[in-house]
Amino acid sequence: MMAKSAILFTVAAADMSWEEYKGQFGKTYNGGDEDQQKQQVFESNKAQWGQHESGAILGATVFSDLTLEEFQQLDIRGFSGSAAQGLPKVGVHEFQGETLAASVDWTTKGAVTPVKDQGQCGSCWAFSTTGGLEGAWQLASGSLASLSEQQFVDCSKANSGCNGGLMDTAFEFAEGTAIVSEESYPYTAKSGLFSRCKTTGTTVIAQGGVTGYKDVSTSASSLLSALNSNPVSVAIQADQSVFQQYTGGVITSGCGSSLDHGVLAVGYEGNTIKVKNSWGASWGVDGYVMMDASQCGITTSASYPTVSASVAV
Numbered sequence: 166m167m168a169k170s171a172i173l174f175t176v177a178a179a180d181m182s183w184e185e186y187k188g189q190f191g192k193t194y195n196g197g198d199e200d201q202q203k204q205q206v207f208e209s210n211k212a213q214w215g216q217h218e219s220g221a222i223l224g225a226t227v228f229s230d231l232t233l234e235e236f237q238q239l240d241i242r243g244f245s246g247s248a249a250q251g252l253p254k255v256g257v258h259e260f261q262g263e264t265l266a267a268s269v270d271w272t273t274k275g276a277v278t279p280v281k282d283q284g285q286c287g288s289c290w291a292f293s294t295t296g297g298l299e300g301a302w303q304l305a306s307g308s309l310a311s312l313s314e315q316q317f318v319d320c321s322k323a324n325s326g327c328n329g330g331l332m333d334t335a336f337e338f339a340e341g342t343a344i345v346s347e348e349s350y351p352y353t354a355k356s357g358l359f360s361r362c363k364t365t366g367t368t369v370i371a372q373g374g375v376t377g378y379k380d381v382s383t384s385a386s387s388l389l390s391a392l393n394s395n396p397v398s399v400a401i402q403a404d405q406s407v408f409q410q411y412t413g414g415v416i417t418s419g420c421g422s423s424l425d426h427g428v429l430a431v432g433y434e435g436n437t438i439k440v441k442n443s444w445g446a447s448w449g450v451d452g453y454v455m456m457d458a459s460q461c462g463i464t465t466s467a468s469y470p471t472v473s474a475s476v477a478v
Contacts, residue, residue: 181225183207190227190447203230210410217407219419220457224412226448236409241444242426243287244400245329246466255377255471260386270432270439271396276300277431278311280452282445284354290330291317292443293398293427297332297469298344300396300429302370306474310369313350319362326356332398332427336378336470344370374476381467385458388467389433396431397469399440400424401461411448415455422462430463438463 183204186192194200210229217223228236271277278299283292291314303309317324321338324330345366353360381391391397403426407419415437429441436458446452458464 181211186225186229189225190229192230206230206232213406213410216414217419219407220415220417221407221411221419222413223407223410226410226412227445228409228448231409233406233409236406237404240285240287240327241283241289242403243283243289243327243329244293244425244427244466245290245325245331246400246424256379257382258379258387258391258469259382260384260390263390265386265389266393268432268434269392270434271300271392272431272439272441275309276303276396277429277441278309280441280446281314281352281443283314283352283443286318286327286354286356287329288314288318288327288354288356289443290324290332290335290427291315291321293400293429294332294335294339295347296396296429296431296441297336297398298339298370298375298472300431301470301472302374302474304395305472311347312369313345313347313352313366315347315352315360316345316350316363316366318352318356319360326360327354328356330427332400333378333380333468336375336468339370339375339470340377341372343368343372344375370472371476374473376471376473378468378470381464381469383464383467385436385464388430388438388458388464389436391467391469392430392433392438395469396429396441397467398427399430399463400427400466401440401456401463402426403428403442403461408454411454413450415457416460417457418460420456420461422465424462424466430467433458 207230295312318326323334349367402421402423432439440454
């Protein structure tokens with residue numbers, strides 16, 4: 166059944182015209198020359214569509230009118246692994262030989278909010294952070310709430326807003342402040358002079374409710390073990406063509422391990438990790454990507470917050 170679906174998808178993708186692509190993704194260009202240039206890039210990318218050697222299925226995405234170099238220059242990632250060396254934590258999560266579930270999916274357990282879009286701002290770390298906190302809060306309180314990425318972009322000063330950051334640093338910031346809702350402190354995809362830290366907002370997690378965070382040991386079994394308990398904030402490399410045009414399948418090669426993007430691991434089946442991205446729901450499989458636990462550096466910088474619902478708002 167899976168193979169048949171992949172074949173049907175490949176045929177449909179190959180049939181997409183340039184005009185259909187522009188209509189589906191709302192693309193407009195400045196004049197005929199730019200339109201022609203973008204069409205040439207689109208056709209070159211289209212030639213790669215279908216089952217890819219990486220294990221992924223490539224197809225039309227919002228990035229299919231860009232060269233790989235243009236895609237790599239976009240401000241849509243922003244993980245910085247050097248921001249929080251030596252920060253205190255509440256421990257390290259390691260696989261202890263326990264029996265692991267064959268599969269886990271926190272999206273079906275009510276611990277994951279809908280896919281969001283970071284836009285042209287290197288704030289992936291903030292989305293990965295809120296994803297970890299949203300899951301931990303739901304498990305602690307029984308209530309799922311969408312938390313404000315913009316609060317972290319504006320107020321977590323150890324990070325660099327749209328210029329990058331680290332989830333561990335953001336978790337440490339969250340330990341000392343009340344975390345507010347996305348609705349009350351909406352995302353603007355701006356930082357610095359364009360957006361300053363606000364002190365108002367509807368509190369979801371009271372100050373002191375975030376009690377710490379745990380780094381996950383760098384083995385695949387430790388990441389799976391952590392995912393048995395909660396969603397996990399992870400970093401990956403996401404600047405290769407397999408990410409530019411990912412529309413399905415499982416990435417088993419071809420994405421590298423130079424970490425540049427913070428995302429949220431939300432479950433697994435066997436050794437395949439399900440990941441929530443922050444490039445909107447039109448990318449990937451409704452905003453998600455599947456990858457083997459050996460790929461994209463996903464096990465090398467994983468962590469999750471510890472949250473208590475007993476602190477009064």
